[in-house]
Amino acid sequence: MGKNLVIVESPAKAKTIERFLGKDFKVTATVGHFRDLPDNTMGVNTANNYKPLYIDKNVKIKKELIALAKDADKIYIATDPDREGEAIAWHVAITLKIDPATNCRVTFNEITKKVVMEAIEHPRAIDMDLVDAQQARRVLDRLVGYELSPLLHKKIITGNRNRISAGRVQSAVTKIVMDRDDEINAFIPEDYWLISALVTPDKKKDSFKIKYYGNDEDKPKNGRILSEERAKKVMEAVEGNDLTVTSVKKSSGTRKPSAPFTTSTMQQEASRRLGFTTSKTTRIAQELYQGVEIAGIGQTALVTYIRTDSVRISEEAVAASRSLINENYGKEFVCPYKRQYKNKNSSQDAHEAIRPAHFDLSPESVRSSLSNDQYKLYKLIWERFLASQMADAKLDVVTLDAEANGEIFRASGETVVFPGFLKVYGDIKEDKENSDKNVLPEVSEGQVLKNLDTTFEKKQTLPPPHYTEATLVRVMEETGVGRPSTYSSTISTIQDRKYVEKEGKELKITDLGRLVTTMVEKNFNEIADISFTANMEEKLDLVESGKNDWVSVLDGFYPNFHKKVVSAEKSIEEVQIEKQKIGEICPECGKGELVISEGRNGKFIACSCYPDCTYTRNIEIKAKASCPVCGSGLLVKKTKKGHKTFYVCDRKGSNPDCEFISWDLPIDGKKCPECGSYMVMKRFRGKVYPRCSNAECSTNKRKKAEKKSES
Numbered sequence: 001m002g003k004n005l006v007i008v009e010s011p012a013k014a015k016t017i018e019r020f021l022g023k024d025f026k027v028t029a030t031v032g033h034f035r036d037l038p039d040n041t042m043g044v045n046t047a048n049n050y051k052p053l054y055i056d057k058n059v060k061i062k063k064e065l066i067a068l069a070k071d072a073d074k075i076y077i078a079t080d081p082d083r084e085g086e087a088i089a090w091h092v093a094i095t096l097k098i099d100p101a102t103n104c105r106v107t108f109n110e111i112t113k114k115v116v117m118e119a120i121e122h123p124r125a126i127d128m129d130l131v132d133a134q135q136a137r138r139v140l141d142r143l144v145g146y147e148l149s150p151l152l153h154k155k156i157i158t159g160n161r162n163r164i165s166a167g168r169v170q171s172a173v174t175k176i177v178m179d180r181d182d183e184i185n186a187f188i189p190e191d192y193w194l195i196s197a198l199v200t201p202d203k204k205k206d207s208f209k210i211k212y213y214g215n216d217e218d219k220p221k222n223g224r225i226l227s228e229e230r231a232k233k234v235m236e237a238v239e240g241n242d243l244t245v246t247s248v249k250k251s252s253g254t255r256k257p258s259a260p261f262t263t264s265t266m267q268q269e270a271s272r273r274l275g276f277t278t279s280k281t282t283r284i285a286q287e288l289y290q291g292v293e294i295a296g297i298g299q300t301a302l303v304t305y306i307r308t309d310s311v312r313i314s315e316e317a318v319a320a321s322r323s324l325i326n327e328n329y330g331k332e333f334v335c336p337y338k339r340q341y342k343n344k345n346s347s348q349d350a351h352e353a354i355r356p357a358h359f360d361l362s363p364e365s366v367r368s369s370l371s372n373d374q375y376k377l378y379k380l381i382w383e384r385f386l387a388s389q390m391a392d393a394k395l396d397v398v399t400l401d402a403e404a405n406g407e408i409f410r411a412s413g414e415t416v417v418f419p420g421f422l423k424v425y426g427d428i429k430e431d432k433e434n435s436d437k438n439v440l441p442e443v444s445e446g447q448v449l450k451n452l453d454t455t456f457e458k459k460q461t462l463p464p465p466h467y468t469e470a471t472l473v474r475v476m477e478e479t480g481v482g483r484p485s486t487y488s489s490t491i492s493t494i495q496d497r498k499y500v501e502k503e504g505k506e507l508k509i510t511d512l513g514r515l516v517t518t519m520v521e522k523n524f525n526e527i528a529d530i531s532f533t534a535n536m537e538e539k540l541d542l543v544e545s546g547k548n549d550w551v552s553v554l555d556g557f558y559p560n561f562h563k564k565v566v567s568a569e570k571s572i573e574e575v576q577i578e579k580q581k582i583g584e585i586c587p588e589c590g591k592g593e594l595v596i597s598e599g600r601n602g603k604f605i606a607c608s609c610y611p612d613c614t615y616t617r618n619i620e621i622k623a624k625a626s627c628p629v630c631g632s633g634l635l636v637k638k639t640k641k642g643h644k645t646f647y648v649c650d651r652k653g654s655n656p657d658c659e660f661i662s663w664d665l666p667i668d669g670k671k672c673p674e675c676g677s678y679m680v681m682k683r684f685r686g687k688v689y690p691r692c693s694n695a696e697c698s699t700n701k702r703k704k705a706e707k708k709s710e711s
Contacts, residue, residue, distance in 0.1 A: 003024050003072065003073040003074065004021075004024055004025045004026070004072060004073065004074045004075075004076065005025075005026050005028065005068050005069060005072035005074070005075045005076070006021065006025055006026070006027045006028075006076045006078050006106075006120075007027075007028055007029070007030060007065065007075065007076070007077050007078060007079070007092055008027065008028075008029050008030070008078050008079060009029060009030055009031070009032060009079045009080055009085065009088060010029050010031065010032070010290050011029045011031065012287070012290040012291050012299070013029065013111065013289075013290040013291060013301075014027040014028060014029045015027075015291060015299040016111050016290060016291030016299040016300060016301050017078070017111060017116055018299075019113075019298050019299055019300075020112075020113040020116045020117065021116070021120075026068060026072070028064065028065070028068055030058075030061055030065070030079070030088055030092060031058060031061055032088075033057060033084075033087075033088060033091070034056065034057055034058040034061040034062055034065075034088075034091070034095075035054045035055065035056055035057060035062075035091040035094075035095065036054060036055070036057050037052060037053070037054065037055070037138065037142055038053070038055050042142060042143070042146045042147075043055070043142065044139050044142055044143060044146075046143070046558065046562075049551045050139050050143075050551060050554050050558070052135060052138070052139055054091070062095060065092065065095060065096060066095070066096065069096045075096065075098060075104060076104065076105075076106045076120060076123060077089040077092050077093065077098075077104050077105050077106070077126075078105075078106045078107070078108070078119070079092070080107075080305070080307075081107035081108065081109060081305060081351065082130075082305075082307055082351075082485065083130050083131075083133050083134040083137070083485075083544065084134060084485065085107070086105075086126065086127055086130035086131050086134065087130070087131050087134035087135065087138075089104075089105055089126050090126050090128075090131045093126060100125060100126040100128065100131075101125045101126075102125060103123040103124055103125060104123060104125070104126065105123060105124050105125060105126045105127075106119040106120055106122075106123050106124075107119060109304050109305045109351050109352050110301065110303075110304040110305065110352075110357040111289070111290070111291060111301030111357065112301070112357050112358065129543065129544055129545065129546040130544055132543055132544075132550045133540055133541075133543040133544035133550065135550060136540055136543050136550035136553055136554065137540055139554065140168060140536075140540075140553075140554060140557070140558075141167060141168050141169075143554070143558055143561070144166065144167060144168045144527065144561070145165060145166070145167055147561075147562065147565045148165075148166045148520070148524065148527065148565060149164065149165040149166055149167075151565060151568060151569065151572075152164045152165070152166055152516060152519065152520070153165070154574075155519070155572050155573070155574050155575060156512075156515060156516060156519070156574075156575050156577070157574060157575070157576040157577065158512060158577045163497065164497075164516060165497060166516065166520050166524075166527060167493070167527075168527065168533060168536065169481060169482045169486060169490050169533060170490050170493050170494050170497075170499075171517065171520050171527045171528045172481050172527070172528055172529065172530050172532075172533040173472070173476060173481060173482070173490050173491070173494060174494050174499045174500060174509070174513055174516070174517050174528075175517050175521065175528040175529075175530065176467070176472065176475055176476075176479075176481070176530065177467055177472070177494070177500050177507055177508070177509050177513070178509040178513065178514055178517050180464065180466065180467055181466070181508060181509045183463065183464055184463040184464060184466065187463035187464075189460040189461050189462070189463075190226070190460065190461045191226075191228070191458060191459070191460055192224040192225060192226050192458075192459055192460070192461065193224070193225040193226075193228060193231035193456065193457065193458055193459070194211070194212065194223060194224065194225070194455075194457045194459060195211075195212040195223075195225070195231065195234050195235060195238065195454065195455065195456055195457070196209050196210065196211045196212065196409075196454075196455045196457075197209070197210050197238060197243065197409060197451050197452075197453065197454045197455070198451075198452045198453040198454075198455075199242075199243055199402070199449035199450060199451055199452060200441075200449065200450050200452060201441055201442075201443050201447055201448075201449055201450075202450075206441040207452060208411060208413075208440055208441065209411065210243070210400070210402060210409040210410065210411040210449070211223050211409060211410060211411065212225070212234060212238075212407065212408075212409055213401065213408045213409055213410035214407075214408055215406050215407055215408055216406070216408075219408075223410075228458075231456070234407050235454065235456050237404060237405035237406065237407045238404045238405065238407055238409075238451070238454055239451075239454045240451065240454070241404045241405065241451060242404065242448050242449060242450050242451050243402035243403060243404045243409060243448070243449045243451060244402060244403060244404070244446065244447070244448055244449070245400065245401070245402045245443050245444065245445055245446060245447045245448075245449060246401045246402060246403050246408070246445065247399075247400070247401040247445065248398065248399075248400050248401075248443060248444065248445055249398070249399045249400075250396065250397070250398050251396075251397045252394065252395070252396060252397070252417075253394075253395040253396075253397045253414070254392040254393065254394055254395065255392060255393040255395060255420075255422070256392050256421075257339075257387045257388050257390060257392075257420075257421035257425065258384070258387070258388065258425075259311040259341040259353065259388060260311060260313060260341070260353035260354065260355050260384055260385045260388045261353060261354040261355075261381060261384050261385070262308055262309045262310065262311060262353060262354065262484065263306060263307055263308055263309060263354070263484030263485070263487065264309065264473050264474065264476075264477045264484060264487060266281060266285065266306070266354055266380075266381065267281050267282070267469070267470065267473050267487060267488065268470040268471075268473055268474055269380060269384070269470075270377060270380060271468065271469050271470035271473075271505075272470055273380065274373075274376050274377065274380065275683070276373070276377070277469055277491075277492075278469045278470075278473060278487060278488040278491050278492070279488045279489075279491070279492045280373070281377065281488070282306070282488040284373050284374055284377045285303065285306040285354070285377060285381075286306060287374060288301070288302045288303045288306075288374060288377065288378055288381075289301055289302075289303050289304070289305060289306045292366075292369060292370060292374065293369060294361070294366050294369045295368060295369045300358070300361070301357050302356065302357055302358065302361065302366070302378055303354055303355065303356060303357055303378065303381055304351075304352055304353075304354055304355050304356075304357055305351050305352075305354075306354055307351075307484050307485045308351040308352065308353065308354060308484060309343075309477075309483070309484050310343050310351050310352060310353055311341035311342070311343055311353045312341070312343065312351075312352050312353060313340075313341070313352055313353055313355065313388075314352055317352070317355055317359075317385075318338070318339075318389060320359040321359065321385065321386055321389045322334050322335070322389055323359075324359050324386065325386060325389060325390055329390075329423060329424075332391065332418075333390050333391055333420065333421075333423060334389070334390065334391060335389055335390055335391050335392075336391065339388065339389055341353075341388070353385075354381055354385075355381065355385040356378075356381065356382050356385060362382065363375060363378050363379035363382050366378075383424050383425045384425055386424050386425070387421040387424045387425035388421075390420055390421035390423070390424060391418075391420040391421065392420050392421070393416060393418065393419055393420035393421060393422045394416075394417045394418040394420065395414045395415065395416055395417060396414060396415045396417050397412070397413075397414045398412065398413050398414070398415075398440050399411075399412050400412075400413075400440060400443065402449055404451070411440060413439055413440040415439055465506075466506035466507060466508055467506070467507045468505045468506060468507060469491055469502075469505070469507065472491060472507060473487050473491070476490075479530050479534055480533075480534030480537050480538065481530055481533050481534055481537070482537070483537065494513070495507075497512075497513075498510055498512050498513070498598060499512060499513030499516060499517070500513055511577065512577060515575065515577065519572065519575075523564065523568045523571075523572060524561070524564055524565075524568075526557075526561070527561075536553075536557070539553050539556075540553065579595035579596060579597060579608070580595060580596045581593050581594070581595050581608075582594050582595065582596065582605060586607040586608075586609065586613060586615050587615070588607065588613055588615035589607060589609055589612070589613040589615065591609055591613070592607040592608040592609030592610075592613055593607075593608045594606070594607060594608070594615075595607075595608050596619070597610075597616075603619055604616055604617065604618055604619055605617045605618070605619055620635050620650070621635065621636040622634070622635060622636070622650070623635065623636050623647050623665060624665075625647075625665055625666050625667065625668050626666070626668050627649040627650075627658060627660050627666075628660065628666045628678035628693075629649065629655070629658055629660040630649060630655040630658040630660070632649055632650055632651065632652050632655070632658065633649075633650040633652060634647045634648065634649060634650065634660075634665075634666070635647070635648050635649075635650050644663075645663075646661060646662065646663050647660075647661070647662050647663075647664075647665055647666070648660065648661045649661075662680065662693070664680035664681060664682050664683075664691070664693070665680060665681045666678050666679070666680050666693070667679045667680060667681060667690060670690070672692040672693075672694065672697055672699065674692070674697060674698055674699055675692060675694050675697045675698070675699075677692050677693050677694035677697060678693050679691065679692060679693065680692075680693045
């Protein structure tokens with residue numbers, strides 16, 4: 001047994017740290033919160049300054065800690081460097097009878113040998129402001145959940161055994177989703193017309209599209225003509241007529257890289273580029289932070305602390321990244337000045353941004369030791385951070401105006417002169433916008449452009465899009481609802497409770513979610529109020545910085561809230577959600593009607609006579625395509641693990657034994673021009689494009705070769 005005991009949160013983190021410390025150290029883990037509020041009672045003494053009544057949740061861990069502590073000369077509590085970690089450290093100190101005011105606490109933003117050893121050499125006292133901030137949030141959420149959730153569960157009868165709940169953050173987030181759905185439902189589309197011309201200065205190969213811009217009297221926004229009569233007049237003036245270039249403006253521009261990742265931006269980008277859910281991103285990032293077994297090295301942490309809203313970067317990390325950029329890409333790709341990113345406020349400066357912990361361990365060098373998902377996320381973090389320290393991209397921008405009979409058309413294009421950071425981290429949307437179609441040929445003022453074709457399109461304005469997990473995280477961050485550590489769990493909770501459901505990537509409010517949120521909003525308006533929730537977060541942040549007392553924060557909320565709960569017990573009437581009938585009688589018992597029921601794995605069809613009759617069947621979702629093998633319909637299916645979508649033949653056509661199955665949706669009637677196989681819609685990194693279904697087709701092999709050469 002060593003003389004020094006180091007206590008962390010997770011076994012993976014303990015294994016990583018153990019590599020850096022000598023034989024005089026023993027590293028063990030609490031496995032998260034081993035002391036917490038009880039499950040079956042409130043566990044908060046509201047009559048005594050909201051004193052939490054903690055119990056041992058993991059007696060085995062507690063006994064192990066006490067036993068190890070008896071033989072240790074020095075104890076270092078090295079739990080995570082945030083509110084939760086500080087609270088766990090305090091619980092450890094109380095359990096082991098260590099004075100929190102003594103230098104028993106060590107923290108590190110990254111798990112590297114240098115940083116860990118420096119932390120061990122400079123322990124500090126437990127920060128009671130952080131502990132109070134965590135306790136305030138924990139107690140506040142317990143008060144709201146423990147009093148409000150049972151009330152709602154009693155008043156809303158679903159028949160599906162749904163656990164009805166409400167929460168300080170989850171109710172506000174559900175309201176955000178509901179408000180967007182209401183906005184979409186209330187949207188009234190308006191007609192507009194777009195006119196464009198395919199023109200060329202001399203040769204057809206130099207053709208490009210130029211869009212209607214307006215005239216000297218009227219320049220409609222985005223070229224949208226709101227009158228059909230006006231649109232027809234423009235067509236009459238342009239169709240069949242050549243255009244004359246009236247203006248060519250050239251300028252040079254630059255594009256700067258984005259800041260390195262925070263928790264929020266990492267979740268958003270992982271969703272956009274990798275298709276990860278916020279919970280999946282958080283889980284994998286935690287694995288990369290705590291440590292992964294790397295061949296030839298051992299347990300190694302690959303990224304810095306992953307719960308942060310800071311964009312600050314250490315001087316050492318800046319120097320290391322600049323050296324790496326110079327070595328791999330050349331001096332011209334290194335930012336010529338010290339690039340700094342500013343946080344919105346000082347409270348965000350507790351940690352660094354998320355970045356690689358070891359610049360000698362590139363994603364490719366450790367790929368064989370990582371799972372596919374770990375590699376993808378590590379590569380994303382690596383490239384985003386390197387790009388943040390690279391030179392700006394330099395662009396040539398051209399804006400061209402041409403007219404026919406007084407009607408002006410405009411085309412814009414830009415060419416990347418020097419890629420800079422885009423060499424490493426090009427944006428998905430930017431890549432699309434800066435394709436070859438946007439590169440304009442050389443033309444001069446007064447030159448005639450031959451009009452090859454004029455397009456007249458009638459369109460309608462679109463409602464705002466449904467939220468995705470990525471855009472919902474962004475709104476939570478912008479409105480101040482929740483904090484980085486809660487974004488993922490909150491979004492998972494509202495889906496687990498069946499308040500919000502995901503269709504593709506879109507999040508939509510359910511009937512249950514609307515009912516619960518409306519009831520909360522009507523009777524406990526502050527719980528669903530976004531501004532109130534954000535304001536409460538700010539008050540709790542002040543507790544963390546020592547500028548506010550946590551008991552006074554709760555006193556300003558709980559007494560009035562409790563009165564409303566007591567009143568609502570009598571005033572709110574019970575509401576029963578009837579299951580949706582599908583118009584069929586149960587084929588098994590012949591008595592009950594078939595209804596749409598909902599369970600742990602989603603919706604299904606069941607007999608209304610349950611539990612007397614246990615008949616069930618899956619709900620069939622038809623795909624908007626036909627089976628390319630037998631011509632019958634296709635069904636949309638999801639895997640049990642991961643809920644990944646795939647497509648199978650419904651076997652209702654000429655071949656009842658058809659075994660067609662595909663991850664990608666076939667395109668009706670479209671064949672590959674090279675091998676004749678059916679085409680599919682392929683999804684990759686947020687893009688959807690047609691691809692041959694035959695993996696051995698030369699078109700697919702060419703694309704693989706091109707990607708390999710680019711990398």
